[in-house]
Amino acid sequence: xxxIDPPGSGENSIGVRxxxxxxxxxTDPRRHEQMGPIAIARGDGVHVEDMAGRRYIEGxxxxxxxxxxxSEKRLIExxxxxxxxxxxxxxxxxxxxxxxxxxxxxxLAMAPRPMGKVLFVTTxxxxxxxxxxxxxxxHRGRGxxxxxxxxxxxxxxxxxxxxxxxxxxIPAMQSTFGLPLPGxxxxxxxxxxxxxxxxxxxxxxxxRLAAEIEAIIAREGADTVAAIIAEPVFAGGGVIVPPAGYxxxxxxxxxxxxxLLLADEIVTGFGRTGNxxxxxxxxxxxxxxxxxxxxxxAYFPIAAVMATEAVYQSVAEASAEAGVxxxxxxxxxxxxxxxxALEAIRIYQERDILAHVRRVSAHLFAGLNALRGHPLVAxxxxxxxxxxxxxxxxxxxxxxxxxALKFGRIVEQTALRHGLIxxxxxxxxxxxxxxxxxxxxxxxxxxxxxxxxxxxxxxARPLPA
Ligand SMILES: Cc1ncc(COP(=O)(O)O)c(C=O)c1O
Numbered sequence: 001x002x003x004i005d006p007p008g009s010g011e012n013s014i015g016v017r018x019x020x021x022x023x024x025x026x027t028d029p030r031r032h033e034q035m036g037p038i039a040i041a042r043g044d045g046v047h048v049e050d051m052a053g054r055r056y057i058e059g060x061x062x063x064x065x066x067x068x069x070x071s072e073k074r075l076i077e078x079x080x081x082x083x084x085x086x087x088x089x090x091x092x093x094x095x096x097x098x099x100x101x102x103x104x105x106x107x108l109a110m111a112p113r114p115m116g117k118v119l120f121v122t123t124x125x126x127x128x129x130x131x132x133x134x135x136x137x138x139h140r141g142r143g144x145x146x147x148x149x150x151x152x153x154x155x156x157x158x159x160x161x162x163x164x165x166x167x168x169x170i171p172a173m174q175s176t177f178g179l180p181l182p183g184x185x186x187x188x189x190x191x192x193x194x195x196x197x198x199x200x201x202x203x204x205x206x207x208r209l210a211a212e213i214e215a216i217i218a219r220e221g222a223d224t225v226a227a228i229i230a231e232p233v234f235a236g237g238g239v240i241v242p243p244a245g246y247x248x249x250x251x252x253x254x255x256x257x258x259x260l261l262l263a264d265e266i267v268t269g270f271g272r273t274g275n276x277x278x279x280x281x282x283x284x285x286x287x288x289x290x291x292x293x294x295x296x297x298a299y300f301p302i303a304a305v306m307a308t309e310a311v312y313q314s315v316a317e318a319s320a321e322a323g324v325x326x327x328x329x330x331x332x333x334x335x336x337x338x339x340x341a342l343e344a345i346r347i348y349q350e351r352d353i354l355a356h357v358r359r360v361s362a363h364l365f366a367g368l369n370a371l372r373g374h375p376l377v378a379x380x381x382x383x384x385x386x387x388x389x390x391x392x393x394x395x396x397x398x399x400x401x402x403x404a405l406k407f408g409r410i411v412e413q414t415a416l417r418h419g420l421i422x423x424x425x426x427x428x429x430x431x432x433x434x435x436x437x438x439x440x441x442x443x444x445x446x447x448x449x450x451x452x453x454x455x456x457x458x459x460a461r462p463l464p465a
Contacts, residue, residue, distance in 0.1 A: 014039045014051055025160070038416070043070025046434045046441050048421070057445045059415075059422045059431050064235055064267045064386070065298035067435040068347060075299040075340050075347075082339035091120065091333030099338035106345055107304055112277040113285050116309030120302060120333040124266035125159030127290030127303040128229070131262040132163055133327055134288055135227040138260065138311045141318030147258070148183055149220055151213060151228040155189040157236030158229060158264055167229055170237065185220065187213055189234070190242035193379050193390075202243035210249035217257045227260040227287075232278025235267035235432070238425045239381060239388035247284040260311070263289040266303070270294035271348060271435050273384035274358045281383060287311055294435070297344045302337030353435055357384050363439045364431070367446040374450075376457055385435055388428040391453075401427055407460060414459070415452035420445060 011017075015036035024032055039051045046069050049055045061067060068075065082099060089097050104118040121127050132150060139147035152158065154169035165173045166180035169189065174180055188195055188209055196205045217225050228250065234240035254261055261284065268278025269291030275281045279289065288311055292303035307315070319325040331337070347353075361384050368380045368387055378395035381388055391408065393401045401407040408424030415422050415429075423430045433445065 045069045045071060046437050056419050056421045057441065059420055059433050059445050061432055061434045062298055064432045065293035067270060067294040068297040068344060069434040069436050072297060075297060075343055078339045078343035079300060079336050082336045086335050089335055090330060092328055097335040099335050099342060100333040103338040103342050106342060107306060110276055111306055112279040115306040116312040117307055119305045121305060121329055122301045122303060122331040124292040124303050125161040125164040126329060127292055127305050128159045128164045128167065128264060129161050130305045130327065131288045131290055134307055134311060134315055135260050135262060137315040137318040139226055141314035146223050147226045149185060149225045151185050151187055151216060153189050153230060154186050155234055155237030156231060185216055187216060189240060190246050191240045192243050206243050206246045206249050210253050213250055214253045217259065222257040225259050227262050228254060229262040229264060231264045232268045232282045232284055233273055233383060233386060235386065238428045239386050239430050241381060241383050242282055247282050251285060260287040262286065265289050266292045271353045271357050272386055274354060274361055296337055296340040300337040300340040302334060302341055357435050360437060360439055360442060361385055364442050367442060385433060387431045390428045405460065410459060411452055411456045414456045415449060418448040418452045420448040420452065422449065
């Protein structure tokens with residue numbers, strides 16, 4: 001394990017202090033005790049720089065989020081202006097502020113389908129919990145309080161709260177904590193390459209998966225199923241784009257059984273797939289959707305939950321009994337977050353970020369597809385500016401690496417030495433660079449990746465049989 005520690009081994013070095021005091025999320029604690037942090041000091045454009053002065057292309061925009069890169073002054077100035085005027089106020093108990101109202105109006109005008117209202121939260125996971133509670137209250141308001149179960153999909157990532165982790169289809173999110181909660185059911189991931197049967201066409205695969213969801217609803221009882229939750233394109237599960245027609249087929253089932261579609265647009269919202277919304281890219285028509293991350297280009301934690309007028313009206317009815325919609329957070333509708341999000345959206349529109357993403361996406365995939373002949377590359381997949389390269393010991397025979405080798409992690413670490421931050425998801429290497437990335441920067445990113453891949457391959461050879 002290579003320690004990545006800034007210079008200075010004295011007890012005041014950031015690495016030593018971090019190891020002593022700081023408990024990291026989504027990090028192997030024992031590994032961290034040995035290798036310490038990568039402490040980032042500054043950023044500019046698509047680059048970040050660590051405290052030792054090493055520069056990296058941030059091929060993941062942080063956590064799929066810093067879509068305008070790491071030095072967008074307009075966002076910083078928007079935050080400053082709003083903080084000078086009103087640094088905090090809340091939105092509980094009828095309170096409001098002007099940037100929050102303007103952001104709600106802006107989001108409703110941009111929504112992928114007509115929506116009724118927007119509720120603000122701080123993080124993606126809070127937004128996921130909010131959508132589930134809205135779905136429960138929606139059915140309750142319509143006299144169907146028994147409709148509570150939520151269908152999710154294997155490999156989904158929906159966050160780290162108790163419900164977010166339960167909905168996630170990633171065993172590591174659950175095993176330590178005795179999750180998932182009861183009432184969560186996982187269906188097959190719509191990844192044709194991995195889950196398709198020999199000779200099965202994408203259309204047949206899609207029909208089989210829609211039938212599976214209908215069978216789950218029949219087995220559980222339609223009067224017990226509230227909703228299905230779905231990322232339009234899977235992110236943390238390995239960048240998986242469903243086959244064409246998947247959402248149309250699934251939504252036909254949902255309509256038959258009065259089951260809502262909750263769209264997790266936390267990664268896919270605001271241009272990541274080449275449209276404003278991933279739902280537009282994959283033909284989904286959500287009843288409730290949550291966006292976060294690129295909503296503020298990650299410069300301020302803010303997430304937005306949008307629901308149809310029908311959902312809002314029914315939840316309002318259901319809330320009459322308690323006399324309040326008893327949900328929300330201290331930082332719901334933070335005015336600084338709203339001001340930053342408004343400025344981010346202005347920038348996306350002024351710079352026509354969608355046209356840019358589509359243009360450079362073609363360049364990214366041309367470069368990634370050129371790697372298909374590489375002896376370890378089994379699949380290249382993705383859309384817009386989210387992509388993954390699946391690595392295998394023998395791609396032709398579909399032989400994976402031995403899990404203990406953690407080959408993806410070796411590539412991730414090697415890439416750091418080549419000045420590139422990517423993310424290993426198992427043995428798939430994910431890319432989700434800032435949306436502002438240029439074609440020349442994509443070329444650099446891919447050159448560094450190819451060099452890292454070859455170096456990691458040399459390290460891992462001879463591969464265990
Ligand atoms: C698709 C998706 N859903 C939910 C979440 C959870 O968001 P947060 O980490 O802001 O709680 C994430 C975070 O990466 C995500 O990628």
